[in-house]
Amino acid sequence: MNRVFADFNATSPLSAGAQTGMAKAIELWGNPSSSHWDGRQASEIISKSRDLVAQKAGVSPLEVVFTSGGSEANTLALMGTYFLGPSRLRLLTSAVEHSSIRDTARLLENLGVPVDYLPVQKNGVFSLETFKQHVDEFRPTLVSIMAANNETGVIFPIREISRFCRERGITIHTDAVQSFGKLDSESWNDCDLISITAHKIGGPKGIGALLVRRGTQLVATHYGGTQEIKRRGGTENTLGILGFGGACTDFPNQQDRMRIRELRDYFEKQLLETLSEVTLNGADVERIPNTTSIRFSGIPSEVLLGALDLEGVSVSAGSACSSGSLAPSHVLLAMGLSRTEAKECLRISWGKTTSRDDVDRVLEVVIRHVNRIRERRRQ
Numbered sequence: 600m601n602r603v604f605a606d607f608n609a610t611s612p613l614s615a616g617a618q619t620g621m622a623k624a625i626e627l628w629g630n631p632s633s634s635h636w637d638g639r640q641a642s643e644i645i646s647k648s649r650d651l652v653a654q655k656a657g658v659s660p661l662e663v664v665f666t667s668g669g670s671e672a673n674t675l676a677l678m679g680t681y682f683l684g685p686s687r688l689r690l691l692t693s694a695v696e697h698s699s700i701r702d703t704a705r706l707l708e709n710l711g712v713p714v715d716y717l718p719v720q721k722n723g724v725f726s727l728e729t730f731k732q733h734v735d736e737f738r739p740t741l742v743s744i745m746a747a748n749n750e751t752g753v754i755f756p757i758r759e760i761s762r763f764c765r766e767r768g769i770t771i772h773t774d775a776v777q778s779f780g781k782l783d784s785e786s787w788n789d790c791d792l793i794s795i796t797a798h799k800i801g802g803p804k805g806i807g808a809l810l811v812r813r814g815t816q817l818v819a820t821h822y823g824g825t826q827e828i829k830r831r832g833g834t835e836n837t838l839g840i841l842g843f844g845g846a847c848t849d850f851p852n853q854q855d856r857m858r859i860r861e862l863r864d865y866f867e868k869q870l871l872e873t874l875s876e877v878t879l880n881g882a883d884v885e886r887i888p889n890t891t892s893i894r895f896s897g898i899p900s901e902v903l904l905g906a907l908d909l910e911g912v913s914v915s916a917g918s919a920c921s922s923g924s925l926a927p928s929h930v931l932l933a934m935g936l937s938r939t940e941a942k943e944c945l946r947i948s949w950g951k952t953t954s955r956d957d958v959d960r961v962l963e964v965v966i967r968h969v970n971r972i973r974e975r976r977r978q
């Protein structure tokens with residue numbers, strides 16, 4: 600059976616560029632910190648990958664701190680700022696962040712840091728006015744707001760947020776894991792700290808970066824050497840870094856993104872026209888081009904998910920990190936859905952390798968199973 604993968608917000612297949620990069624890392628296996636020839640070769644290829652990542656991220660190579668992925672980049676941004684001055688920290692974040700931010704925020708609360716969670720409206724985002732009011736009321740020293748949500752694809756006004764924070768001397772971090780490769784980097788690279796990861800753009804898992812803009816202070820949370828200009832100790836993950844750099848040579852361009860948006864819009868239009876009692880989450884606001892979060896009333900997502908999986912279609916009910924959990928998505932609850940409604944949603948996300956045939960296949964299978972399950976429930 601030919602499977603269709605429609606869960607690109609969870610991860611993506613290794614691109615050809617990533618595979619080439621990783622093959623190079625296998626060949627040049629020296630320790631980049633060694634001063635002999637083998638070490639210098641490894642160090643040189645890392646440096647080339649750093650340049651490639653920096654170029655796509657719209658930052659300077661010296662601003663790239665390689666980490667084990669987006670989760671570590673998020674943790675480093677928050678904890679690295681905390682260690683600068685625990686008593687000075689006051690964090691403002693949103694109610695719909697990825698679990699790596701939520702869990703670190705909770706840890707900070709346990710350490711005595713005041714943390715405020717900005718609620719979102721029904722459409723999944725808050726207005727800039729609401730954000731400004733919260734800043735004026737709570738006077739945070741650190742703001743961490745994602746550039747786009749992983750479950751709904753809803754985009755946050757991060758450019759305006761970062762400018763507002765900078766004018767007030769507030770450190771601004773954004774989780775751009777789902778925006779890297781889907782939005783122009785100018786929309787988020789005015790932030791002081793930016794998290795990205797490789798495996799959402801065709802790179803390997805276990806490698807990402809925190810982009811630390813020039814002049815931004817941060818205390819390291821990993822020790823062991825002077826790697827990454829002392830901002831993240833430990834022998835570099837050469838294989839991962841080369842894969843990340845290689846994936847950047849296959850980076851989606853404007854045309855790719857437009858094609859994906861057209862496929863996504865076609866998919867949503869067909870579903871809405873064919874099925875009744877279907878609701879798009881975040882329908883009336885800007886979203887990254889590849890994501891659909893949709894509710895099929897009366898159908899528990901795990902039932903539909905299982906049926907689709909048996910038909911060779913991979914989608915998800917929410918974020919990959921929470922897909923083993925029976926709890927409803929905190930993102931959808933924050934948008935005002937009831938627990939039952941939140942458990943009737945699927946996330947379908949497309950990528951660079953998606954074809955029109957893939958979309959048609961998913962449409963056919965979803966429509967058939969939604970009708971079948973509803974019919975059976977009526978009996």
Ligand SMILES: Cc1ncc(COP(=O)(O)O)c(C=O)c1O
Pocket residue numbers: 608609667668669670671673697699745747748749774776777796797798805806807918919920
């Ligand atoms: C918004 C967001 N932030 C952070 C992460 C974590 O990235 P990683 O899987 O590289 O740890 C993810 C992964 O799904 C994500 O979607």
